[in-house]
Each structure stands twice: as C-alpha cells, then as structure tokens.
Amino acid sequence: MSALAVEGVSWSAQARRIVDDVSLRAEPGSLVGLLGPNGSGKSSLLRCIAQLRRPDGGRVAYDGSAADSLHRRALARAVAVVDQEASTEVDVRLRDVVALGRVPHRDRWGGLTARDEAAVEQAMGQVGVGHLGDRRWSTLSGGERQRAHLARGLAQGARCLLLDEPTNHLDVRHQLELFELLAALPVTTVAALHDLPLAARFCDRVVVLMSGRVVADGPPVEALTPALIERVYGVRAAVAATGAAGWKGVEVTYLGLA
C-alpha cells in the first residue's frame, strides 16, 4: 500500500485551474521530488495534499485512509507540512518553534511531557540545530530557521513529510546534509524543489508539473530527460547516468537557455 496516494486532485482559484487532475504515489520511506517552474502549482498541490486547501475534486489517502476522514490528531500523525512561507512573528526561542510540532499530540491545557521534550531534542539534533535551542528566533540566519522548521516537522512524528523548497536558504553543505538525512529517514517525503541536480541525485522518484498538470513521473533516470527539461524549463541540459557511491539517480548539468 502506498504511504501517500493522490488521485485526480484539482484545485481552482479565481476561476483558474491551478492544480489540474494530478495523481501521484509515494511508497513508504521514499523521497519524491515535486518539480516544475515557478507558478506550476507545486505549493498549491502540497497544500491540497496536506488538507490545508480543499480540492475541487479527487482523493488523497495516507496509508490507505482517506485524508479528509482523519481527525486532527490522526492527520498530524499522518502528515507534517514544512512551508516556505512559515514565519514566526513572536520572538521565541528556536526550541519553542520546534516544540510547536508537538501541539497536535498534547492535551488542550497540558505542557510538554518528557516524551515531547525528547522528540524536540531528537529532531533538533537530526537537523544540526541542537546547540541553538535557546537562541532567539530573530537572531537566527535564514538557513538556521529553515532547519528549525524542518525539526518542527520531524518533532511532529508524522509518517509523511511535505516540504516546500526546503533548501532555498541552505548552503551547499547543508543542502547535501539535509538530503542525506531525508533519504535515510524512514519517513515518506514529498519535497517541492527547484534544484534539478539535487533532485536527480537523491530522489527515488520525481513528479514534474507544468501549468498544474503532471508531465513526467518516475525515477529520475527515466523522467528527467533532456527533452523534458527543455520543454518544461526552456533550458538545455545534459543528463548522465552515474554509478557513483551515494548517487541514486542521474547527473544533470545545465548547458544554457534553449
């Protein structure tokens, strides 16, 4: 059974179809890259999958259970969203932001239990911000905040993570560390990405959107052809299979504008 199954999902805004009849599957523990140019509908699709937007049509299921039938706690155990828009206004500590991931698990008036604290510490350690737990949010760099948001998603303990451009603030070392972590974690991950070489290297599968529709879906070696990259992005690219250790898929090199 797929960890995540999306079937025929559509979503419209202002009489325009933004997500158009999208189907995709993610197998348990796999890392799926959601690709496509600016405005192709990646964030909107992730929001539909997470039940933050109500699709006009179609179905989303986690481990075979219809997402719209799950109650708050069950949904929080099924899926965590790490959003590129996520901002934290109040000047709290990094640890407090990560602890927000535990909110769906808590009793209404209860504080953090020892189990919650342990989950928060573990998640901070996994993304390398354990030493920053007491730092004020306003003093953190963009990359530190981004990793803290990921830790919040991990602390939630969901089986499926939805990430919206998780690497846009990260330097190259932290990008590689993040993807090695995501590839190693037992959670199922769907990540909207702009970085094709990164997706090609680490993703088990890529789903490519153009104008809200899926135009390619498969392992990078099958889906990310030069013809597809040129059609979708208007960029010429060379794609080479690689057997190098730690590389799952293919090597993508940009050659120039088409």
Ligand SMILES: Nc1ncnc2c1ncn2[C@@H]1O[C@H](COP(=O)(O)OP(=O)(O)OP(=O)(O)O)[C@@H](O)[C@H]1O
């Ligand atoms: N609430 C809304 N009302 C009207 N249009 C919207 C709304 N949300 C998204 N859109 C439009 O839908 C299209 C897809 O947006 P979306 O953010 O899903 O794309 P994306 O692929 O994530 O883009 P990017 O790579 O630039 O982040 C865009 O043209 C956007 O302006």
